[in-house]
Amino acid sequence: MMGPVLAACLLIILSTAWISQANEALCKKDGGVCSCNNNKNSVDCSSKRLTAIPSNIPADTKKLVLNYNKLRELEPTAFHRLTKLRLLYLNDNQLKSLPEGVFDKLTKLTRLDLDYNQLKRVPDGVFDKLTNLKELWLQNNQLQSLPKGVFDKLTSLKELSLSNNQLKSVPEEAFDSLVQISEVQLYDNPWDCSCRDILYLRNWIREKQGNVSNIEAAECAVDNKAVLDITEKDAASDCVSPNTTTAIPTSTTTPASVIYDDIHEIKVPQENFQKFLGYQEPDHLPTQPQCLMSISGYLGLMMSLMLTSAAILYVFHFLKKA
Template sequence: MMGPVLAACLLIILSTAWISQANEALCKKDGGVCSCNNNKNSVDCSSKKLTAIPSNIPADTKKLVLNYNKLRELEPTAFHGLKELTYLDLDGNKLQTLPEGVFDQLVNLNKLYLHENKLESLPPKIFDKLTKLTLLYLYENELQSLPHGVFDKLTELKTLSLFNNQLKRVPEGAFNSLEKLTRLQLQSNPWDCSCRDILYLRNWIREKQGNVSNIEAAECAVGNKAVLDITEKDAASDCVSPNTTTAIPTSTTTPASVIYDDIHEIKVPQENFQKFLGYQEPDHLPTQPQCLMSISGYLGLMMSLMLTSAAILYVFHFLKKA
């Protein structure tokens, strides 16, 4: 009776091994593109030319690094299921927008790096679920405005970096909820000091001066005068504030760098690639590491199927003889 039992056990072992391989194909040791440290629940997918976020990131991942890839957009469900995540790095990509709700399940997130992208605007409430966030980097983007209340839920935030954007003003009360803030970088923005609504920022800087570092570095776009030093006479104009939830394009000319990138990343229908790679709606041809990961997974699947078939034939053969 040991023959059928052994064969059944073999089937279970092979099935478990195949499932494990499918789940871990993300990591280099299994033919994937990312480096994984299971002891630290860390996944590093930096500088892999990824155009989409892998769909098989382990649910217990705490640190996820996706910087310096070619991500242009994120799926709304890109990080769903990653409730243990405390560290997320997306800097150095080509993100122009963020979908509403993309961070909603990251309730334990502590650090979020979104700098060095091409973000022109932020959706309202995009950070509302990140109540444990202590660090938020948004510098070196193309933000032209901020939605009302976009930082209101970030009561634990200590560091906020907004320098090197296109901000002319911030909404009334933009920083009022950030009571634990110790560092705020506002420099290298074209602050419009001729409009009355800049007075909120001036008053806030004066109140927090000495308690929040770097805020004195904010300067007016005209005259090189510090926002801290402007007077009511300077800000006498009753300017009409732009839409604070939608960015206004400053140019309709396509940069040469974008044209160059698109020549090398020709868009094609991707339905088959999506099913084959297990990625979330890639919008470009798969890169070499992605193809290697896919081939490795395919060969592993075929080997598992062959071994499973052999085990089944062995069971039938033994039962026939019995």
């Protein structure tokens, strides 16, 4: 009766080996879900329709490209293993929020791209550990406000983009710690020049004019007057909440499209399996790039399947004889 036991053990070993090989296929220079340049410690996972960040990205990665995917949320520990990361590209996704502490281990990061997402706010202190950051891109989101002190620790920052958001003002002293800053993009925001809160931004622009590029492009929402040119009389109102809209909703009925979206985002039991393969939706077939593997990986997979089949037949053979 030892034959079937040995065959069963062989089956388990082969299955484990197949899973391990599939994991390694994520990041091979000649194929897999992501492309790797081992010489430059670079991993490119762009345009793979990923709904979650692959869990087996090499720990020594210095450049990680995740743009043009379907990421809607990040796990709080998504990047905690990647302590050597210097460049992180998360632009052109569907991120609606950032978990607290998600970037805390990335102390060597010099560039962070979060543009072209759907962020409405950023948590307090989310950038505090990024003391070596030189470029921060937040344009083309839906930011309605910034927490006080959000940039206080970014003393090495040189470029900051906040354009194409919904900002009406920035907190007092928001940019005071940016001693190395050379460019700040502020245009295409609905700056509320009727509130006293805007005077900090006006004064900062006047002080830095000529030394920090693009700041003069900030314009008031009402009359397109440059924030640089507003007067104390213009900003006479003591607004209670300058970053919230005063518009009264015309209807309390929830649109059918919103209901559909909520239902559509309900997680299903196959979620982890989908995350590993990079599927977009449960009923969405994987695209060709997602299913491609290297030739060596394919041959190894076929060999594993053949050995697994042989082991199964071996088990049945002994059980029949028994």
